[in-house]
Amino acid sequence: MSxxxxxxxxxxxxxxxxxxxxxxxxxxxxxxxxxxxLDAQILAQRLVNGADxxxxxxxxxxxxxxxxxxxxxxxxxxxxxxxxxxxxxxxGLGYVVIGTGLLMASLSGSAIADTATLAVMLIPLMRDAGYxxxxxxxxxxxxGIIAPVIPPSVGFIILxxxxxxxxxxxxxxxxxxxxLMGLSLVxxxxxxxxxxxxxxxxxLPRRDIPKAILTAGWALMLPVIILVGxxxxxxxxxxxxxxxxxxxxxxxxxxxxELTPRLLFDALLDAGRMTAVIxxxxxxxxxxxxxxxxxxxxAQLVTLLSPFIDMPILLxxxxxxxxxxxGMVLDFAPSITILVPILMPLVTAAGIDPIYFGVMFIMTxxxxxxxxPVGTVLNTVCGISKVSMGSALRGVWPFLLAEMVLIVLxxxxxxxxxxxxxxxx
Numbered sequence: 001m002s003x004x005x006x007x008x009x010x011x012x013x014x015x016x017x018x019x020x021x022x023x024x025x026x027x028x029x030x031x032x033x034x035x036x037x038l039d040a041q042i043l044a045q046r047l048v049n050g051a052d053x054x055x056x057x058x059x060x061x062x063x064x065x066x067x068x069x070x071x072x073x074x075x076x077x078x079x080x081x082x083x084x085x086x087x088x089x090x091x092g093l094g095y096v097v098i099g100t101g102l103l104m105a106s107l108s109g110s111a112i113a114d115t116a117t118l119a120v121m122l123i124p125l126m127r128d129a130g131y132x133x134x135x136x137x138x139x140x141x142x143x144g145i146i147a148p149v150i151p152p153s154v155g156f157i158i159l160x161x162x163x164x165x166x167x168x169x170x171x172x173x174x175x176x177x178x179x180l181m182g183l184s185l186v187x188x189x190x191x192x193x194x195x196x197x198x199x200x201x202x203x204l205p206r207r208d209i210p211k212a213i214l215t216a217g218w219a220l221m222l223p224v225i226i227l228v229g230x231x232x233x234x235x236x237x238x239x240x241x242x243x244x245x246x247x248x249x250x251x252x253x254x255x256x257x258e259l260t261p262r263l264l265f266d267a268l269l270d271a272g273r274m275t276a277v278i279x280x281x282x283x284x285x286x287x288x289x290x291x292x293x294x295x296x297x298x299a300q301l302v303t304l305l306s307p308f309i310d311m312p313i314l315l316x317x318x319x320x321x322x323x324x325x326x327g328m329v330l331d332f333a334p335s336i337t338i339l340v341p342i343l344m345p346l347v348t349a350a351g352i353d354p355i356y357f358g359v360m361f362i363m364t365x366x367x368x369x370x371x372x373p374v375g376t377v378l379n380t381v382c383g384i385s386k387v388s389m390g391s392a393l394r395g396v397w398p399f400l401l402a403e404m405v406l407i408v409l410x411x412x413x414x415x416x417x418x419x420x421x422x423x424x425x
Contacts, residue, residue: 097140106223106226151174
C-alpha cells in the first residue's frame with residue numbers, strides 16, 4: 001500500500017505540473033500521513049541534512065569549472081584541435097563532435113552544459129557544410145550524454161553520496177565504458193555518414209596541427225591533472241572540483257585572457273542556478289528516501305525480486321530495463337535519487353559489485369536524456385539547432401541503438417566496467 005501511495009502521489013504531483021523536487025517532498029508527506037507520523041520537524045531536518053554533505057560540494061565547483069572553460073576559451077580551443085585532426089575527412093565534422101565531446105566530458109561532467117557548448121560551436125559549421133540537421137542534432141545529443149559517464153561526473157557524485165559508494169571508484173570505473181560509448185558512436189557515424197553529401201573542411205597544413213594542439217595544451221592538461229590527482233590520492237573528488245575551477249579561472253583570465261569580469265559573473269550565475277536545482281533535488285530525495293526506508297519499500301522490492309538474486313546477470317538486465325523505462329519519464333537527477341536507495345539493498349543481496357551497478361545505472365539513466373517525453377539533452381540540441389523534435393528523433397535513433405547495444409554487452413560482460421580495488425582505496 002505504501003508503494004502505491006508513493007508512486008501515485010509522486011506521479012500525480014508531477015502530472016499537475018509541480019516541480020520534481022516539491023513532488024518528492026509531497027510524496028514523503030503522503031507516506032507520513034499514511035503511517036500516521038506526520039512531523040514537520042523531521043521533514044525540515046532531513047531536507048537540511050540532505051544538502052549538508054562534503055562530497056556534494058564537488059558539484060558546484062565542477063559546474064563552475066565547466067562554465068569558466070566555455071567563457072574563457074578552453075572549450076573552443078579543444079574544438080579547434082578536433083577540427084584540425086578530423087575536419088578534412090568524409091563526415092569529418094561528426095568525428096569532431098564525438099572527439100570534442102569525449103574531451104569536454106572529461107572536463108565538466110554536465111551533459112546539458114557540454115551538449116549546449118558543442119551545439120553552439122559546431123551546429124553552424126555542420127549546417128554550412130550541408131549536413132542533415134536532424135542526424136547532426138541526434139549525434140550531438142548522443143555524444144553529450146557521455147559526460148555523466150566519464151569523470152569528473154556530477155551523476156557519479158550524486159550516486160556516490162546517495163548510495164555511500166566510493167566516488168573515486170566510480171570515476172575510475174567510468175573511463176572505459178565512456179570511451180566505449182564514444183567508439184560505438186564512431187562506428188555508427190561511419191555507417192550513417194556514407195549517405196551524407198556534405199562538404200569537408202579544408203585540410204590544415206601538417207605543420208599547423210602541432211600548433212593547434214599546443215594552443216589547446218592548457219585546456220587538455222585539466223583532465224590529466226584531475227585523474228592523476230584522484231588516482232594517487234593527492235586530492236579528494238571535492239578538492240578536485242576546486243582544483244578544476246581554480247585552474248579554469250587561471251587559464252581563462254591569465255593565460256588566454258578571454259575571461260572578462262562580466263563573463264566571470266555570468267559563468268558563476270549560471271553555475272549557481274544549476275547547482276541550486278541539483279542540490280534541491282538531492283535534498284528532497286533524502287527526505288523521500290528516509291520515508292521509503294521507514295515504509296520498508298526496499299525490503300519489499302528485495303522480497304519481490306528474490307527469485308532472481310541467484311542470477312546476477314538476469315537481475316542486472318531487469319534493473320537496467322527498469323532504469324531505462326523510468327528514465328524516459330523522469331529526468332536524470334531524480335532517477336538517481338529515487339531509484340538508487342530502493343535498488344541498493346537488492347544489489348547488495350545479489351552480490352553485485354556496487355561500483356559496477358553505479359556505472360551501469362548512470363549509463364542507462366543518461367540514455368533517458370535523449371529519449372522522449374523528457375529528453376532534456378535532445379531538447380537542448382533542438383532549441384539550438386532549430387530542428388523539430390521529430391526530425392531529431394529520427395536522427396538520434398541509430399546512435400541511441402548503438403549505446404543500448406553497448407549497455408547490453410556490459411551487462412553480459414561486467415568485467416569491462418570494473419577496476420582493480422587497489423586503485424581507489
